Amino acid sequence: MQKNTLCICKKNTLLKKIEILTLSDADLLSQYRESDESIYVAELFNRYVPLLYGVCLKYLKETGKAQDTVIRFTEVMYNKISECNSDDFRSWIYQGIKNFCLQILCAESGREVRIKDDSDFIGYGDIMSLLEKESSYDDAKMLKHCLENLPEQDRICLIYFFMDGLSFADIVDKTGYTLEQVKTYIRQGKRNLKISIENK
Amino acid sequence: MNLLNYILNFRQGKEAHDFERESMEDPFLYKAIEGYDGVAEDQEKNIEKLRNRIYSGIHSKKEIHSAVVKPVKKESTQSVFNKRIPLRMWGILACFLLIIALFISLFLIENSNKTNTDKIVFSKPADTIINPIENTDSKTIDIPKKKPEKESSESNESSESKESKEPKQVSPAPPASPASSAPPASSASSDAYAKYIQSLSQKTASIDDDLQAISVKYARNSSKATSPTNKDLKISQAELDQLDAKISGRPFPSVGENAYQDYLKKNRKQLTSADCIQAKGKVVLLFSVNERGRPYNIKLLRSLCKEADKEAVRLLADGPVWTKGSKETRLEINF
Numbered sequence A: 001m002q003k004n005t006l007c008i009c010k011k012n013t014l015l016k017k018i019e020i021l022t023l024s025d026a027d028l029l030s031q032y033r034e035s036d037e038s039i040y041v042a043e044l045f046n047r048y049v050p051l052l053y054g055v056c057l058k059y060l061k062e063t064g065k066a067q068d069t070v071i072r073f074t075e076v077m078y079n080k081i082s083e084c085n086s087d088d089f090r091s092w093i094y095q096g097i098k099n100f101c102l103q104i105l106c107a108e109s110g111r112e113v114r115i116k117d118d119s120d121f122i123g124y125g126d127i128m129s130l131l132e133k134e135s136s137y138d139d140a141k142m143l144k145h146c147l148e149n150l151p152e153q154d155r156i157c158l159i160y161f162f163m164d165g166l167s168f169a170d171i172v173d174k175t176g177y178t179l180e181q182v183k184t185y186i187r188q189g190k191r192n193l194k195i196s197i198e199n200k
Numbered sequence B: 001m002n003l004l005n006y007i008l009n010f011r012q013g014k015e016a017h018d019f020e021r022e023s024m025e026d027p028f029l030y031k032a033i034e035g036y037d038g039v040a041e042d043q044e045k046n047i048e049k050l051r052n053r054i055y056s057g058i059h060s061k062k063e064i065h066s067a068v069v070k071p072v073k074k075e076s077t078q079s080v081f082n083k084r085i086p087l088r089m090w091g092i093l094a095c096f097l098l099i100i101a102l103f104i105s106l107f108l109i110e111n112s113n114k115t116n117t118d119k120i121v122f123s124k125p126a127d128t129i130i131n132p133i134e135n136t137d138s139k140t141i142d143i144p145k146k147k148p149e150k151e152s153s154e155s156n157e158s159s160e161s162k163e164s165k166e167p168k169q170v171s172p173a174p175p176a177s178p179a180s181s182a183p184p185a186s187s188a189s190s191d192a193y194a195k196y197i198q199s200l201s202q203k204t205a206s207i208d209d210d211l212q213a214i215s216v217k218y219a220r221n222s223s224k225a226t227s228p229t230n231k232d233l234k235i236s237q238a239e240l241d242q243l244d245a246k247i248s249g250r251p252f253p254s255v256g257e258n259a260y261q262d263y264l265k266k267n268r269k270q271l272t273s274a275d276c277i278q279a280k281g282k283v284v285l286l287f288s289v290n291e292r293g294r295p296y297n298i299k300l301l302r303s304l305c306k307e308a309d310k311e312a313v314r315l316l317a318d319g320p321v322w323t324k325g326s327k328e329t330r331l332e333i334n335f
Helices: A002-022 A025-035 A038-060 A063-079 A086-109 A125-132 A137-149 A152-163 A168-175 A179-199 B003-007 B014-023 B027-037 B044-060 B065-119 B146-165 B190-224 B230-248 B257-267 B306-318
Strands: B282-289 B295-302 B329-334
Touching: A002 A038, A025 A038, A025 A086, A038 A063, A038 A086, A038 B003, A038 B027, A038 B044, A063 A086, A063 B044, A086 B027, A125 A137, A125 A152, A125 A179, A137 A152, A137 A179, A152 A168, A152 A179, A168 A179, A168 B014, B003 B014, B003 B027, B003 B044, B014 B027, B257 B306, B282 B306, B295 B306, B306 B329
Parallel strands: none
Antiparallel strands: B282 B295, B282 B329
């Protein structure tokens, strides 16, 4: 009899776990606020552990420090979970980890620390759309002319990535550039292409 | 594709491209990818550990901070410290070895300099040694020591060089004075050298007295008149010549140069042979003087004719005595 109840309990928890995995971030938050069961929050944080750990690695550059930071951050944010807006948990937790890492860096260096802005890689959505999607004859002609004015490596990387759909590793294999070089050429290419198109 | 698959090196193909394309519009994803690209180690196990700890920590509402941090910190610090120690130690060892090498090289250089100085043989002052002479002249004459030494040494050297050119044995040589009239320039034994130095010092003491006397006399003469008279000059010049001969070791006529020249003029016989009637010139003789003041070992340096040569030798041999000298001297007789 006791064995049967145990099996049933285990089965229920398993089903619940499977159910939790299918819920979205907003659903998990709302379930947690209704039931006050930590399992929902635990699942929510677990989904973002790879991202949180990656961001900590970028700022702190050491695995031990990054792991420690992630643990402490989840503890802090668990206590502040009520402040989070249900609709945008991702942005909330991203802003939180950025500020948390900044605080650690400031405490270590003893002075104000500025983090490099990566907006030159992120963005240029219109350029990327122009490169990826089929456009009118005039736009294609203009794009071709502007691409020809770019440096050779920028042009090659832009064409391979956006037009041919290759990944960074594929471009590295094909051109012989390093991963960092490929990212740099794509960044430069997007910026220069935008400037060239705006000047036309 | 999710981030975990991407960082596990599933980076080729369309899925990877789409993931990368998505990261270009998502800063959270982009920075996470950058973070994993910056670390060479495989992070899959670390991510799994983190997930378990967070799940258990949040679920049990326990503080896992201290339990996770301390061992991690120790490992990281230990690993960093272990990396640093060898580098520092190597740096310190390298500096220490450099310092030791410098000291050894300095020590070797000093030792080599010392051995070089020890090897230097004490050079015998043969050039500066005054030729030994016996001062038989009672006149006290005094001139500065250095100049006459130099002049006498130069004159002796010149006379020696001339003598070496054309020496001719004219008369049988009387018992020779010690052949080494010159100072023992390269004598082997230090005892002989010391004795020689002693004899020199005794002889130069007498010369010093002569030099002092003549300086006093010269001072008196100069103080009397602004321009010296011929008489004074003659006396001083003759005395200077005598002293020069004394110091240099060259024999000179005991009666004086002027008196000797007078003797030669009075006693010179006219040449009668056919060769020599019309001969005009001089005969130069080289000879040494023995202890009795008589010339010996007479050599003909310059010949005029047979009769003139014989006459010259006769005049020298029968003439007044000479002062004893350590060196050979020359006599020119005009015909």
